Amino acid sequence: MLARGVKAGDAALDVTACTALVHGCCRGGDVAEARRVFDVMPLLGLAPNEVTYTALMHGYFIHGHKEKGFSLFEDMRRVGVEPNLYTYNCLIGECCRTGEFERAHNLFDEMSEKGIVRNAVSYNTLIAGLCKHGKLWNAARLLDRMRKEGTRPSIITFNLLVDGYGKAGKMSNALHFFNQMKAAGFQPSAVTYNMLIAGFCRARDMTRANRALSDMKERGLEPTKVTYTILIDSFARENDTDKVFEMLTGMEKAGLEVDVRTYGVLIRALCMEGNMKDAKKLFQSMGEKGVEPSNVIYDMMIYGYGREGSSYKALKFIMEMRQKGLVPNSASYSLTIRILCRDDKCQEAEALIDDMVHAGLQTSESIRQALLDAKARWRGSTDSSFA
Template identity: 25%
Template sequence: MLNDWMVERVLLELKDPSDAKCALGFFHWSTKRRNIEHGIRCYCIAIHILVRARLLNDARALLESLLNKTKESSSRVIVADTLLGCYPVTDSHPIVFDLLIQAYAKLRLTDVAFEVCLYVEKHGFSISLVSFNTLLHVVQKSDQFGLIWDVYEHMIQERTYPNLATLRIMINALCKDGQLQKIVDALDRIMGKWNSSPSVIVNSNLIFRVLEQGKMEESMVVVLLKRLLQKNLIPHSVAYSLIIHARIRLGSLDSGWEMYEEMERRGFQANSFIYTSFIGAYCREGRIEQANVLMQAMEERGLKPYGETFDHLIIGYANLEQLEGCLSVCDKMLSIGLIPSCLSFNTMVEKLCAKGHVEQVNSRLTLLLDKGFSPSDITYTHLIEGYAKKDEIQEVLKLYYEMEYRSMSPGLSVFTSIIQCLCHCGKLEDADKYLWIMKGQPLTPSVTIYKTLIAGYRQKGYSIRALHLQNEMDSLVIHK
């Protein structure tokens, strides 16, 4: 009786390209007439025979059938592994692995496709640019922005360099992810205002992404940049700037400065991007004086600071709790038509409100709102906490209503501040009202909120209400 093993033997007898159509006919005949459920190995032998005979459409059809059959398998590389195992006995061609990657991509099994790509390359086979482009296209269509850059980075590491189709796919991914303007702005600060090519945009973004993730040592980043330089995929000015930026980001600030000075002696032109990188690093290390010296040097050289340059200084001053420095930088930004980022302003608000300077910060917020600044709920939370510490209930409620007007959802800390402030001012009924509003959000009141209300009611002699709140607190699963 015909079985799968016998089918394999017959197929191998028909492995010569001249017999490939007979092999395919026998494969289908044995399925329909003999009701044989072909195993993975049998499929793979047939696929290899078809590939060797360049019957690629037939090979693709069998591959798709096999992948649909095995997609629930516990092993994601079972088909690739079997194809590798059958490869020597069929005298096949490496293109079979390209067809495999393309078939996975067509079925939108993109994670598996990339895993199989790595697996196949580990066994000595290369994947073509066409297959990478096919995979990148499907990944981009699926909005898998992390995966698309992982695949692209792997391509460069393997010395498979992009063509126009690749770059078009990657630019589309940057657009869809909302990152295109960000990288174009960064390049403008390195090279000045000019139309960056798709290659420069894509490959610069790759380096920025690698640095942000912090998953690669400096030496590997330099190797990556050298490969891009060798293929003219990135200009020297950008490459040198990114090498210095990489050293700074990876924690070698002083050696980064030494490298910069050496490169400048060799003719490297300084730019706003490099100065801002150094200023940010000095601010993160608390070396605000050196950051200011660089800011002055930058302006003396005719290099224009931009929003991020000032943001670094604001955060640097805020972390050192230097009120005047924060406000001075913020005012300078406003004077030249810039506004701080929400992150830097929130850092300033948090630090200065904690020091009791809530009025000065709130006045700056008013100015910023007139300039188009968009505060976050964190901005209001810090301000409310600052005014609550001073028991300025009118300012607290004013900010709360402003949050509502802006369709922001006050969090636990906002309600805690409001209720504590109202209780300190003896307005227990109003505090109770905000407890009720809070429950309707829905937010679970904290132990602090309940204890504040209970203490307030007991102090006023309202023991029944205090007992009710005590029982309510005991019955709820609440924040500790």
């Protein structure tokens, strides 16, 4: 379209237009085409500027071509195009993603040497990388440096630290940065509370997780689907079924969609508790609400019935899975086969072993031995009946 416009005299082929094309191709996933536009520019008398270089560099990074991105950075310097703030932020982000913190810090320090004023994004990018890789002390020190240099932390800065320390189970530190956020004049968001609640749940401190939920509501923030799912998962792990269903009720009252992951957490809790009656009711309610059960949910129902010793109920779920084109895992097959063998249902067990092989799963020697033992028992009982 641009070329046609140029030929018709309605558009000017300039650096801005070519840079927009490079950026657009990268966003569309066609980095090769972005590079073609970039390489054509000098032939048209157009020199790529720092924005063009950064757009292509970012494209290389997000599509997994790290070395090409850094090679382009070296080309950029060689031809005398100076990187800008966004170039450095882009490079630091890629270094943090791959855990190359020495390189990231060198680039970070180089910014001030080049007279480029670092912004909150520069700091947040490095803090995010450090937190992700468990370098929490370094991340906290960076916040101090940020303040000393006169760059105001953003709510994202504090969220990163709350989340980082929460994931590490260091809840006193997470609360410290949560309180610092409020002292800096920021109102914690639902995202902040979700991070805090998740941290308490990870530390198995459900009392403080509930307290954080209450505080969230008092501040006028509605719990999100993420909030409820975190709590449902944690109460399920604590085998607190009453609290699990209390959270589910709260979720439905708030008009939030109960998705397949939430159902999975609930069904797992009931199956682990041995409450197959309620697990089945919940499973059936999924169909009524148009939520398609996943492999994990089917496998959990099979496990629950297997543990209960209900071989035909477990078998029914395997058959239902196969009809839907789903493949049960090896554990589901093995457990059901063993129970069928225990009940001397040899024909069904043998058919299930054949189906397991047909599904591309390996059968164990112990399963085949269980079938042979069941057949031997069956023959023995048959022979004795005619003695």
